[in-house]
Amino acid sequence: QKEVEQNSGPLSVPEGAIASLNCTYSDRVSQSFFWYRQYSGKSPELIMSIYSNGDKEDGRFTAQLNKASQYVSLLIRDSQPSDSATYLCAVNKGGGGSYIPTFGRGTSLIVHP
Amino acid sequence: EPEVTQTPSHQVTQMGQEVILRCVPISNHLYFYWYRQILGQKVEFLVSFYNNEISEKSEIFDDQFSVERPDGSNFTLKIRSTKLEDSAMYFCATWPMGQSNEKLFFGSGTQLSVL
Numbered sequence: 001q002k003e004v005e006q007n008s009g010p011l012s013v014p015e016g017a018i019a020s021l022n023c024t025y026s027d028r029v030s031q032s033f034f035w036y037r038q039y040s041g042k043s044p045e046l047i048m049s050i051y052s053n054g055d056k057e058d059g060r061f062t063a064q065l066n067k068a069s070q071y072v073s074l075l076i077r078d079s080q081p082s083d084s085a086t087y088l089c090a091v092n093k094g095g096g097g098s099y100i101p102t103f104g105r106g107t108s109l110i111v112h113p
Numbered sequence: 114e115p116e117v118t119q120t121p122s123h124q125v126t127q128m129g130q131e132v133i134l135r136c137v138p139i140s141n142h143l144y145f146y147w148y149r150q151i152l153g154q155k156v157e158f159l160v161s162f163y164n165n166e167i168s169e170k171s172e173i174f175d176d177q178f179s180v181e182r183p184d185g186s187n188f189t190l191k192i193r194s195t196k197l198e199d200s201a202m203y204f205c206a207t208w209p210m211g212q213s214n215e216k217l218f219f220g221s222g223t224q225l226s227v228l
Contacts, residue, residue: 034216043204043219044156051214088156099144099208100169101217103156 003027004091004104012110019076021107023089026070032092033065034101035074037085044088044103048074079111115139117220119205125226129194134223136188136205142218144208145188147180149173149201150222156204162188163211195227 005024013019021035032051036044048063050056050072056063062075072091076083086108090101118137126132138145147159160170160180167180179191192199205220 041202041224043222045219046216049214049216090156099211100146100158100161102158103148105155 003102004089006087006089006104006107008105008107010108010110012112013079015079015081015111015113017079017111019079019083019109019111021074021076021087021089021109023072023074023091023104024070025072025089025091027091027093028067028070030067030070030091030093032101033063033072034090034092035061035063035072036088036090036103037083038088038106039085044090047087076109079109081111081113084109084111115218117205117207117218119203119220119223121223122221123224123226125228126195128197128227132192132195132225134190134192134203134205134225136190136220137186138188138205138207139209139218140186142207142209144168144211145182146206146208146217147190148204148206148219150204151198151201159190192225195225197227200225200227 035048038044050063050065060077064073086106088106089104092101120135145162148156150156158171160174161168177193182188202222204222206217209215
């Protein structure tokens, strides 16, 4: 069973629309959840982190976490062409000083003008 | 924002050769990592390093791989005898103080091509 799963996409949305990206994880003891953006040939860049159930908003981005369903999502409002990238979900089990984020394969997002 | 520096940005080598990938972590960070990403695939954990020793490693990190911090500033990944399947982007990352609310800082990566 894969630890972190994401739909590889591509997800195509028009400029100005809401993009919804989803991620599921297998380990119930996971404590920390992250969304990274990765442009082609570049390193991952942290967009959001979330640690407790519910929503967390930062500008145009909202992360949602449901630990009971083992599900985390990212909403991007007012999508821009510059948001076109691969979005990586990462999960960390945490505890005992262990901090090794495990990444999903990423969802490719295309925002067309 | 402080940066993790990786050199070289690109490395081309022949199969069977040794390569050393270099990273300069952010100066006051305590935890160092190597991840790799094969083209089109996910970012995979290789090894973590703390207090001058390996703290965890993945199944990928076999005897062909080693890490060290030779001079207190550089953090290196050595691949002793490269294989074609080692071709990937290798990312160095640092974690400041070991707190769960901190983020990983990634370097810009070294693209390794094994011919």
